[in-house]
Amino acid sequence: MRIVQIIDSLEAGGAEKMAVNYANALANTIEFSGLVTTRKEGLLLSQLNKNVSYLFLNKKGKIDLSAVFRLRKYLKENKVNVIHAHSSSFFTAVLVKLTLLKIKIIWHDHYGISQDLKQRKSTSLKISSLFFSGIISVNDALKNWAVSYLWSSNVVYFPNFISDFNDSEEEIKLNGIDGKRIVCVANLRPQKNHKLLIETASIIRDKFPDWSFHLFGKDFKDSYSAQLFQKIEKLKLQDSIFFYGSINNVGQVLKQCDIAVLPSLSEGLPLAVLEYGLYKLPVVATHVGEIKKVITSHHHGIITESDNLSEFSSAVERLITHVDERQAKGVNLHKFVELNYSEQSIIQEYVLWIKSLPNFADNNSHK
Template sequence: MRIVQIIDSLEAGGAERMAVNYANALVGRIAFSGLVVTRKEGILKKQLDAKVSYLFLQKTKSIDFGAVFRLRKFIKDNKIGFIHAHSSSFFIAVLVKLTFPKVKIIWHDHYGISQDLNARKNISLKIGSLFFAGSIAVNLALKKWAESYLWSSNIVYFSNFIISSFSSDEELPLQGVDHKRIICVANLREQKNHKLLISAANIICKKYPDWTFHLFGKDFEDDYSKEIMNLILNLRLNNNVFFYGTTEHVVSALKQCNIAVLPSLSEGLPLAILEYGRCKMPVVATNVGEVSSVINSGKEGLVVESDNLEQFSNSIIKFIENEEYRNKMGKALFRKIELSFSEQSIIKEYLYWLNSLSNFR
C-alpha cells in the first residue's frame, strides 16, 4: 500500500500533528508513506521521520495550478494509491483526482467546534465529497454530521493517537516551584477557554500562592490573545501564570508539572489529553467532544462542565491537596491511553479499512 498525507501547514495544531503521526506511524508498515504540505511549513517538520517522503508545494492561492500539477507528479512518480487529506486540504486533493482519476481520496475531519454542527455548512466540501472513497471523523458527533451532510459513503470514526518515538530529551526550564506546577497545552483560541483557566488560577493562587500555571500553545497575537494577557495582568497573576508559546519540548514541560488541565468550550478528541495520559498526569478537563470517552471522571481524571468555574477550580484543588489521589488518577489514565488510544491499534484498524475501499473508483 502507498499512502500520502496532505495538510495545509506544519504549525502546532491537532490536524497538523495527526498528519505527521499517520505519516510516521505508517513507515515500515506499508510500501510508501509520504507527507505533502501545501501552504506553510512549521515546527512539526522536525518531528517527521526521515523515512517519510516529503514535499512542500508552496501553494500561494486557493486554486494554484502549479501546485496541483506538482502534487500530481509526486503522486504519479511514487505510484500513490491513497491521498489522505486532512481538513481543508481536501480541495487540492480533489483537483488532483480530476486530472488523475485512479488515485483514491480519504478525507479526515478534525473540526473542533462540534457543539453546533447543525450550523456547519461547506458547499465546496459537500461537492468534493463525491470524490471521496471514504472519510474519517475524530469523534462520533462529526461522524453523524458527515453521514447526514456529505455525499460520501464509508464514513468511520477513528480516535486520535500519539506516538512517542519523537519526544525530545532536551529539558525546557520552567518558572515556579518544583512539585507545584499546573500545565495547560492549548493554542490561544476562544474555543480553548483560557478565561476559565485564568479565573480558576485567580481563586487557587490566593489559597495556594506557591502553585503556578504554565501555558503552552500558539499565540495568534489577536484580540483574544490580548484579552487573555490583559486579564493575567489585571488580576496580578503575572508571577503565577506563565505563557511559553509553542515548543517542541512539551514532554519535558509535562514531566516537570504535577497537574494538567484542559478548559475547552469545544473539542474533537484533544491530543493534549492523550499527551497528558502518556506522561501519567492527573487531568482536569471540561466535558466536551470525546473527552469523556477518554476520561471516566473519578476513575482516570476529573471531568467538569465547561461553564462551571467552581467545579473546575475545586477539582484542581482536590488534586493539589491529595498527592496520592492525583498519582492514582495519572496512572489510571496512562493505562487507558495504552489500551484504547495506541498507535498500534488505530493503525491496524485504519489499514484494514483502507483495504475494504479497494473497489472504489
C-alpha cells in the first residue's frame, strides 16, 4: 500500500494537522507514505516524520498544468496507488487522476461550519466526487451531507486523532502566573468566537485578577482580527490576555496551562479539544459540532450553549474555584481521548477500509 496525502498548505490548522498526522502514522504502517503540499508551506512542515516522502508543488493559480505534471511524475516514480486529498486539494487530485486513471482518490472532508449544511453547495466538488473511490467525513453531519449531495457511494466517518509527535526545539515561556493560566488554541476566524472569550476574560479579571488568558492561532490580519484587538484595548485587558500567534509546539504550551477553552460558534471535530485532553486539561467548550462526542459528560469537562456569556464565564469560574474537580475532569478527559481517539486504533480501521475499496488489489496506477 502506497499512499500520498495532499493538502493546500502546511499552516497551523485542523485539516493541515490531520494531513501531517496521517502521513506520519502511515510511515510506520505501510510501504510508502508521502505528503504533497500544493500552494504553500508552513509551520507544520517541521512536524513531518523523517520517514515521510515530501513534495512541495508551489502551484500557481487554480489550474497549473506544470504542477499537475510534477505531481504525476512524483506519483509514478513512487508507485503511489492512493491519493488522500484533504479539503480543497481534491481539485488537484482529480486533475492528476485524468492522466493516471487507475490511481484512487480518497477525499477527506474537514468542513468546520457544519451547523447549516443546507447552504453548502459546490458544483466543482460535486462533479469531482465522480472520481472519488471513497469519502472520509470527520463527523456524522458531514457524512450525511456527502451521502445526500455528492456522487460517491463509499462514505465513511473517521474521527480526528491526535499525535504527540513533535520535533520542534522551540521554547515558549508563557506570561502570567504558574497555576493560573487559561489557554485557547484557535485561529482568529469568526466561527471561533474569540469575542465571547474576551468578554469572559473581562469578567474573570474582575473576580480573579491573578488569572490570565493565553491565545494561540494564526492571525489573518483582517477586520475580524482588528476588532478583537480593539476590544481587548477597550476593556483594558492587555495584562490579562496574551496572544502568541501560530506556534510549532502546542504541547509545550499546554503543559504550562491549567484550564482550556474553546468558545466556537461552529466546529467539526476540533483537534484542539483532543489536544487539551492529551495534556490532561479540563475543558470549557460550546455545544457545537462533535464536541459533545469528546466531552460526553460533566466528568470530562463543561459544555455550554453557543454564545452564552453567562454560562461560559460561570463554567470557567467554576473550574477556577473547584481545584479537585478541575484536576479530575482533566484526568478523565485524558483517559477518554487516549481510549477513543488514538492514532493506532483509527489508522488500523483506515487501512482496512482502504483495502476494502473496489478493485484495490488490482490497482497498478504507476504503470
